[in-house]
Amino acid sequence: MISDVTIVFEPEGKKVVTSRGKTVFQAAKEAGVGLRSECGGGGLCGKCRVIVKNSDAVSKLTEAERKHLSQSEIDSGYRLACQTKIIREVIVMIPPETKLEYHKIQVLGLERKVELNPSVMKCHLLLPKPTLSDFRPDLERLLNSLSKQTQKAVNLEIDYEILKKLPNILRDANWDATVTIWNDYRIVAVEPGDTSSELFGLAVDIGTSKIVGHLVDLTSGKTVGIESIENPQVIHGEDTITRITFAMADNANLEILQKHAIDCVNRVLHEACRKARVNPGRVYEVIVVGNTAMHHFFLRIQPKYVALSPYTPAVKSSINIASKELNIKVNRGGIVTILPIIAGFVGADAIADVLATGIHESEKLSLLIDIGTNTEVFIGNKDNMLCCSCASGPAFEGAHIKHGMKAVSGAIERIRISPDLEVAYKTIDDAKPTGLCGSAVIDVIAEMLKNGIINPNGKFNSNIKTKRLRKNNNEMEFILAWNNETTTDREITFTQKDINETLLAKAAIYTGCKILMKRKNVEEKDIGRVFIAGAFGNCINRENAKVIGLIPDVPTEKIEFVGNTAVMGAKMTLISMGMREKAELIANKVRYLELGNDSDFNQEFSKALFLPHEVKQTS
């Protein structure tokens, strides 16, 4: 018989009862304690580091742990949660670098003014009461009044649930009621009295790591509440591929991912409504954007074929689903609209980026880069557009980097290295540093290159004399912060492996830009504007981004950070039906280029692995 055992997670002191033999990782997952993991608990990423207080209460060290942990760490009690089985009552410390923290999320972005023309409208009606000479049925009575008031013929469907209650609603309201109509053809609510001033919608961006929602007053088009939370799917992997693998293993897993996504939207809705004092029952429409994996998770569509060549999604066009079918807790008759996607790795969020920046309507040739684990790149103007997806990996989000972390308090976000090879840095909230986030990753590479610490091929220059450069576990690393400066009492370093990881990431993005430019037959000088979207964008040092060759070499003033354009684009489609049509047009008009399929990809990628990148050879 499997017996129960208690595990206590410190520093919160959260006590959890689990079954003997489970791993610390499993126990944390069950208890909703967020541990970092990029491999979902497979012992591959080495991110789920914990400190076990009583080592005899757990299983022995595994090979995987010996690989990911240094001897001194092992001596201090460090273990990988996914490798450590619980034998008896145990206390486990979660160090700051392992904890999934709720950090400030980029909730705003570039927004363009759009005409107020939402898909839901309300109409307050004073209906004539039935009499023996006017015995029109309730629905027809209502439709006739509506037609009279709006001065146009109406031929509307009605939600069955509302029809069922219609006779009672109208009589209880004494024939004074407000009708809500969606998309000019469906009655989604009939409410007693005049509620026409209460008309709200929610625009949500379901990101791989965060969910951001804007609660919008659809009578004015104004945002009345913004709410953001971490995506709890992260428990099942930090990147989409790990989560897709999790979903593929079992249909129940896919259900778990959907439930996370739905719960998140409900939490964002609930909080935004609570703070803005809006009744969630007066929210009639939700617009959802997200990358293709999030899109499939949200809809509980098998995402397997998105991950496997030829990377085929289930559906491209936008989808409207009754909120009750998804259990989204807006008005019972409300509608959830998922915007269209472009391809397996270019989702509705990217379409929202295009809408928000307006590059599809501009004369100027624009380059739009939404940097994330997957980076989407668009090039084009009002005449035509090309896009691709770059498997950039999460290096610029602080993941896959030894001391990398998200942009939370204590993360180093800016780095300068002086000619005497001394390091200056700035942390978020000016707190004691715990690690470094994406913007600092760009800085450190650029600064090391400028100071000759590394060569254009990304290798450490062993001729450099500084005690900050050292060999550790057979690997060269550069010390950014000494152990006495940090919260972890360990040095924060940047290793040769980190450099390699970053070069792969930046090469992926640069190659994407480059190939799109080639296919479009344009050069750097032709590019009018470069938009950089994404959560971490605003903190990037634009010069350094060019120094390392993350983006094409255009004049700095042409580079614009636009923030979370995904949620802003979603909001635009919430406010305006016209924008929704444009989203559909963009989805159909943009030509998607599968980079893996491009004959120049390998050559361009190899070149891009140099810093900033191999100069074109004149033939």
Add this chain to the structure above:
Amino acid sequence: MISDVTIVFEPEGKKVVTSRGKTVFQAAKEAGVGLRSECGGGGLCGKCRVIVKNSDAVSKLTEAERKHLSQSEIDSGYRLACQTKIIREVIVMIPPETKLEYHKIQVLGLERKVELNPSVMKCHLLLPKPTLSDFRPDLERLLNSLSKQTQKAVNLEIDYEILKKLPNILRDANWDATVTIWNDYRIVAVEPGDTSSELFGLAVDIGTSKIVGHLVDLTSGKTVGIESIENPQVIHGEDTITRITFAMADNANLEILQKHAIDCVNRVLHEACRKARVNPGRVYEVIVVGNTAMHHFFLRIQPKYVALSPYTPAVKSSINIASKELNIKVNRGGIVTILPIIAGFVGADAIADVLATGIHESEKLSLLIDIGTNTEVFIGNKDNMLCCSCASGPAFEGAHIKHGMKAVSGAIERIRISPDLEVAYKTIDDAKPTGLCGSAVIDVIAEMLKNGIINPNGKFNSNIKTKRLRKNNNEMEFILAWNNETTTDREITFTQKDINETLLAKAAIYTGCKILMKRKNVEEKDIGRVFIAGAFGNCINRENAKVIGLIPDVPTEKIEFVGNTAVMGAKMTLISMGMREKAELIANKVRYLELGNDSDFNQEFSKALFLPHEVKQTS
């Protein structure tokens, strides 16, 4: 504490455990034992007669029972089930006249040929497999193939449940699949392989007392199975008003009535499919007709306002609902369509009658009478139509008549009285008689009138000398069958009250016809055809129907019995989209006349109480 007690229903020997103090009627209802009742257990109708074997096991006789039972009946152990409370273990005999029997139901009717053009169509597709140069999403791939094959642009919605499964369905089917499309705009099924030959629909008439369904092969338009069952709602009252009262008492009751209706449709579906060896998953559409009360019960819409002046239904136009929302067990993506109604007492069944008889397209002036508890009457031709509803009551269905019964085995269906006042009758199945059904009710009045047993005012002629005419419990009655001829060992009689009841019924129908003729400004001679629809129609003696003045005096050859035109009309709309549009047109074109509101109603009704009816006075 309430203790349990056992009750045994004979002759089936069904044993039921119930609570002490409940009535026999309640116990029977709980156990699903069908007892006749017109008042739903209120002690008013006297129909729930049972024989209690051990009288000391039940409560004492009530006033209501003394009123409805004769002394000799009381001596034989007769009780009213609704008045009899169970004290201890008891055996209760249900006599044949009380049992709700499953009798042969009129399942066919006049049918007109219609063009085969159903709302569901199938298309078998061989899809190109995705490749790196053709990575169209699954749905768009399917739509493109569909467009190519059907040679027209397609812009279809897809059921969310199907979309969820689409990637797996298509790959499991190796890209060889059949798509089912409803109404040219919604994908309701995607099935592996070629299933295009399996396309079925169900047309159902939900009648107050019976449910009839036709299973139709939509590739040919042919009926492949017919199934009919009694409406189990009858437990909650034989007529619609009793059931509406039941529904008004509690929302849970309305739910019970809906569940009965849904279960019935599922039973009809299941049986018809089983016998025809059709997979219910290949049934994609259900067309439902029924009177307005049945319509509201089926949709679980509060029917209260249909019963109260000004008799307003909730909705007039046809409604399409996902089968899964109603729990109708056809294909998961199937659609249930409820045809439009005209008014509170003229339902979708009446529209189906019009469709089936085609009176709305004929040059000839037609009169259509669908006789039931509620009788719907239409007059008109292709130019315009008038209709009304007559509260005829259930006399012609054998109810509210002392020895009346449904048209089941043992019911007298034809009666002749010879000049020597002797009675000849014919029973259904030539069985020993138990009572008389509706057609015999018409005969007995007509024959008594012709032989001077009753006067034109419907009173017994006390000068007539025959031992068949007697006074019983202070009421005159005419003996149709002697006690030694019957199954009940009691005489079958026709009482003064029965005559009065019948006169009210026939007067209601005749007045309906008469007022419609007046409002249309036509006379008997202008009427080209008279259609009599309804379950009992076929057995009526047309001459006698005219003798008693049930219908206007037109040449007999103009009178046509058309049977169950409701289900035939429903079938026509199942086969042809065009018919569905016509149903909508009929609903909007027919003018409904509220008889209770007509200034001539009282005068006409008084006249119609005479046999055949008071002759017009020449002024």
